[in-house]
Amino acid sequence: xxxxxxxxxxxxxxxxxxxxxxxxxxxxxxxxxxxxxxxxxxxxxxxxxxxxxxxxxxxxxxxxxxxxxxxxxxxxxxxxxxxxxxxxxxxxxxxxxxxxxxxxxxxxxxxxxxxxxxxxxxxxxxxxxxxxxxxxxxxxxxxxxxxxxxxxxxxxxxxxxxxxxxxxxxxxxxxxxxxxxxxxxxxxxxxxxxxxxxxxxxxxxxxxxxxxxxxxxxxxxxxxxxxxxxxxxxxxxxxxxxxxxxxxxxxxxxxxxxxxxxxxxxxxxxxxxxxxxxxxxxxxxxxxxxxxxxxxxxxxxxxxxxxxxxxxxxxxxxxxxxxxxxxxxxxxxxxxxxxxxxxxxxxxxxxxxxxxxxxxxxxxxxxxxxxxxxxxxxxxxxxxxxxxxxxxxxxxxxxxxxxxxxxxxxxxxxxxxxxxxxxxxxxxxxxxxxxxxxxxxxxxxxxxxxxxxxxxxxxxxxxxxxxxxxxxxxxxxxxxxxxx
Amino acid sequence: xxxxxxxxxxxxxxxxxxxxxxxxxxxxxxxxxxxxxxxxxxxxxxxxxxxxxxxxxxxxxxxxxxxxxxxxxxxxxxxxxxxxxxxxxxxxxxxxxxxxxxxxxxxxxxxxxxxxxxxxxxxxxxxxxxxxxxxxxxxxxxxxxxxxxxxxxxxxxxxxxxxxxxxxxxxxxxxxxxxxxxxxxxxxxxxxxxxxxxxxxxxxxxxxxxxxxxxxxxxxxxxxxxxxxxxxxxxxxxxxxxxxxxxxxxxxxxxxxxxxxxxxxxxxxxxxxxxxxxxxxxxxxxxxxxxxxxxxxxxxxxxxxxxxxxxxxxxxxxxxxxxxxxxxxxxxxxxxxxxxxxxxxxxxxxxxxxxxxxxxxxxxxxxxxxxxxxxxxxxxxxxxxxxxxxxxxxxxxxxxxxxxxxxxxxxxxxxxx
Numbered sequence: 048x049x050x051x052x053x054x055x056x057x058x059x060x061x062x063x064x065x066x067x068x069x070x071x072x073x074x075x076x077x078x079x080x081x082x083x084x085x086x087x088x089x090x091x092x093x094x095x096x097x098x099x100x101x102x103x104x105x106x107x108x109x110x111x112x113x114x115x116x117x118x119x120x121x122x123x124x125x126x127x128x129x130x131x132x133x134x135x136x137x138x139x140x141x142x143x144x145x146x147x148x149x150x151x152x153x154x155x156x157x158x159x160x161x162x163x164x165x166x167x168x169x170x171x172x173x174x175x176x177x178x179x180x181x182x183x184x185x186x187x188x189x190x191x192x193x194x195x196x197x198x199x200x201x202x203x204x205x206x207x208x209x210x211x212x213x214x215x216x217x218x219x220x221x222x223x224x225x226x227x228x229x230x231x232x233x234x235x236x237x238x239x240x241x242x243x244x245x246x247x248x249x250x251x252x253x254x255x256x257x258x259x260x261x262x263x264x265x266x267x268x269x270x271x272x273x274x275x276x277x278x279x280x281x282x283x284x285x286x287x288x289x290x291x292x293x294x295x296x297x298x299x300x301x302x303x304x305x306x307x308x309x310x311x312x313x314x315x316x317x318x319x320x321x322x323x324x325x326x327x328x329x330x331x332x333x334x335x336x337x338x339x340x341x342x343x344x345x346x347x348x349x350x351x352x353x354x355x356x357x358x359x360x361x362x363x364x365x366x367x368x369x370x371x372x373x374x375x376x377x378x379x380x381x382x383x384x385x386x387x388x389x390x391x392x393x394x395x396x397x398x399x400x401x402x403x404x405x406x407x408x409x410x411x412x413x414x415x416x417x418x419x420x421x422x423x424x425x426x427x428x429x430x431x432x433x434x435x436x437x438x439x440x441x442x443x444x445x446x447x448x449x450x451x452x453x454x455x456x457x458x459x460x461x462x463x464x465x466x467x468x469x470x471x472x473x474x475x476x477x478x479x480x481x482x483x484x485x486x487x488x489x490x491x492x493x494x495x496x497x498x499x500x501x502x503x504x505x506x507x508x509x510x511x512x513x514x515x516x517x518x519x520x521x522x523x524x525x526x527x528x529x530x531x
Numbered sequence: 532x533x534x535x536x537x538x539x540x541x542x543x544x545x546x547x548x549x550x551x552x553x554x555x556x557x558x559x560x561x562x563x564x565x566x567x568x569x570x571x572x573x574x575x576x577x578x579x580x581x582x583x584x585x586x587x588x589x590x591x592x593x594x595x596x597x598x599x600x601x602x603x604x605x606x607x608x609x610x611x612x613x614x615x616x617x618x619x620x621x622x623x624x625x626x627x628x629x630x631x632x633x634x635x636x637x638x639x640x641x642x643x644x645x646x647x648x649x650x651x652x653x654x655x656x657x658x659x660x661x662x663x664x665x666x667x668x669x670x671x672x673x674x675x676x677x678x679x680x681x682x683x684x685x686x687x688x689x690x691x692x693x694x695x696x697x698x699x700x701x702x703x704x705x706x707x708x709x710x711x712x713x714x715x716x717x718x719x720x721x722x723x724x725x726x727x728x729x730x731x732x733x734x735x736x737x738x739x740x741x742x743x744x745x746x747x748x749x750x751x752x753x754x755x756x757x758x759x760x761x762x763x764x765x766x767x768x769x770x771x772x773x774x775x776x777x778x779x780x781x782x783x784x785x786x787x788x789x790x791x792x793x794x795x796x797x798x799x800x801x802x803x804x805x806x807x808x809x810x811x812x813x814x815x816x817x818x819x820x821x822x823x824x825x826x827x828x829x830x831x832x833x834x835x836x837x838x839x840x841x842x843x844x845x846x847x848x849x850x851x852x853x854x855x856x857x858x859x860x861x862x863x864x865x866x867x868x869x870x871x872x873x874x875x876x877x878x879x880x881x882x883x884x885x886x887x888x889x890x891x892x893x894x895x896x897x898x899x900x901x902x903x904x905x906x907x908x909x910x911x912x913x914x915x916x917x918x919x920x921x922x923x924x925x926x927x928x929x930x931x932x933x934x935x936x937x938x939x940x941x942x943x944x945x946x947x948x
Contacts, residue, residue: 462934463938
């Protein structure tokens with residue numbers, strides 16, 4: 048997961064793309080060299096960056112160091128460390144919290160506090176704290192998509208909610224949304240390329256986000272990709288991208304199934320909960336007509352109630368933590384498929400132009416125009432970006448799902464532990480009473496002028512015509528409690 | 532004084548009562564299907580149960596003689612119980628296991644031939660016999676003894692006791708409930724309690740069945756995780772193994788509910804026993820109403836006859852009577868007729884006084900004996916149900932432990948992803 052120091056986008060400058068080390072692939076080459084990325088061991092000081100950060104080119108020697116570090120990172124991650132903690136770019140930290148409701152004459156909406164801590168020079172101050180609403184996040188994402196079309200942009204939580212069905216201002220909804228926004232921003236801040244995007248800078252630091260002002264710092268690659276002439280059809284998608292597409296399709300399907308299963312479980316659990324509550328009340332009402340059995344029955348009713356509470360907690364957690372993450376990945380997959388399509392377009396354009404140029408060359412020896420080379424650059428750039436992002440995404444996905452599923456297992460274990468504790472304490476209570484009964488000594492109690500004699504093993508006798516027999520038995524019950 | 536007598540009597544019963552249980556080891560060992568022609572000559576299939584008995588002292592001394600055994604079907608058990616109810620109306624007679632499966636949750640079948648049902652019924656019948664054989668009063672009954680030892684000829688013996696004639700007609704019992712004036716308060720409270728017990732146990736059984744149904748659904752849906760994790764693992768490289776193994780644990784989790792709920796059926800059976808016991812308790816209370824009512828009727832009858840005699844003797848008519856009217860209309864009767872009528876009345880009054888004496892004794896005896904048995908029943912109930920609740924809690928703990936195990940295993944797999 049670790050990468051080298053961030054570089055700017057490789058621009059189609061003096062050197063052909065094949066000789067420029069891609070910023071993201073630098074550390075990962077020792078692991079999985081792709082077929083169309085050439086490893087270059089030489090230093091490269093000529094690549095200009097949009098932000099002036101010094102370039103660090105890893106030599107083969109340091110590549111193995113990075114490889115080792117990568118291994119270590121994996122181990123540390125499996126210990127439960129924050130998967131987004133990047134050992135190399137620890138210079139931009141963002142948090143989304145503190146939701147607040149704003150009521151104006153026109154509308155009501157929620158804003159969130161976005162806090163930033165950074166040592167980067169691109170930022171004027173080391174700390175920022177601004178308030179943003181969902182619209183602003185949406186704006187940021189759109190800008191990122193537009194300006195970095197070759198990269199995978201993390202998804203936002205769903206924009207639209209059915210007004211009647213979901214309460215947009217409920218604590219639960221706001222909490223879930225906020226967590227997703229936090230995740231989105233963290234992923235962007237962690238991305239070696241996206242985190243340097245000027246729109247992000249503005250989002251994090253500007254007092255007033257004037258969204259209508261277009262910030263004119265789009266890279267050339269971005270511009271040119273946006274202006275892809277339509278009408279080029281892709282013939283063959285390279286195998287690695289095919290594999291990506293297939294993977295995304297299948298994964299999407301599986302996520303959908305898991306989402307459905309999780310929802311079904313929640314539904315079944317809710318119905319089970321309803322019946323369980325009713326079940327508990329039956330024990331309680333039975334206890335009302337019993338004497339000796341009153342406390343045991345009430346004890347059981349109490350245990351059942353505790354189990355109901357534990358189940359409720361678990362269901363709530365699942366709804367809040369589990370389902371949203373699944374949905375988020377489904378959205379992620381959608382946006383990734385879009386990026387794949389754009390990549391296809393870029394390849395199609397290049398191949399189309401190349402074909403045309405080759406034909407013309409054959410006809411009248413016109414040399415292949417520089418334009419064609421530009422297209423090739425664009426395409427190869429796109430491919431490289433996408434591949435690097437893909438690896439990154441896979442790695443994140445693995446961490447996310449490991450965390451998600453482990454969390455689910457934990458919640459179930461906790462639920463059962465709570466229930467077990469409740470039942471165990473009940474048994475202690477019931478068994479204590481049992482041994483107490485066995486060692487009870489004969490007691491004479493004077494009750495309303497009548498004398499009752501108690502004999503082992505708890506047999507009682509009195510005149511059947513004593514109309515107060517039953518009520519005095521109850522009093523006898525209270526006498527036991529005094530002994531406890 | 533009354534108290535002391537009760538005390539001594541119950542002690543004696545306890546000592547006597549152990550006799551049958553001490554003498555014999557009883558068990559219902561097996562169940563078998565049979566076919567035969569029934570009362571209307573139609574072919575039917577039914578189940579018979581093997582009752583084995585062994586003398587206890589032989590077992591205690593270490594010998595292992597072959598048990599005596601005979602086969603009985605459910606209807607014979609019913610016959611035995613009906614006999615006991617009529618013959619001992621002051622005893623809360625232990626109930627039989629249910630005739631048809633009720634309170635089933637959807638997975639269990641309501642089929643009487645279902646092997647699980649037959650097995651649980653076998654256990655219930657054994658329980659019935661053990662309860663009866665350890666009852667201080669019932670254990671001495673000869674018919675019970677024959678039931679356990681004489682395969683043939685038992686039915687005839689039962690019918691010969693003429694118990695069916697002694698059975699109270701339902702109509703009489705019902706009218707007694709409505710018309711009795713002074714039933715003992717304690718018995719009335721006990722009757723009310725038996726209603727409560729019945730209502731609560733049946734409510735509980737129904738609620739439990741619904742809970743079982745829902746819980747079954749929750750567990751089984753988790754099985755789907757098993758399948759989808761397996762499919763998902765196919766497209767993953769590093770995550771594949773962890774996912775696949777976790778999937779297996781999900782399958783195991785889904786399968787575990789079957790055993791859990793099967794075990795819970797035992798708990799349900801214990802509740803059902805007391806559901807039916809409630810009815811037996813109510814029967815004893817209603818018998819009291821009947822004896823009280825009959826005493827009241829007999830007393831009332833005696834009073835009115837005495838009144839008639841007074842009227843006849845003194846000639847003063849206090850109440851409206853047909854005789855009075857006819858006297859007025861047709862003139863007084865002749866002195867010989869009056870003498871004859873007086874004599875008749877005196878005889879009737881003597882009879883009536885005997886009846887009242889009898890009824891008083893009957894009522895008093897019933898009250899005395901019934902109260903003793905009701906106390907015994909109460910203690911047995913408290914002890915049994917408390918044990919049942921403890922066992923239920925133990926079952927729940929075991930289920931929780933299994934759940935923790937499975938999810939911990941799954942977590943291990945997820946961590947390896």
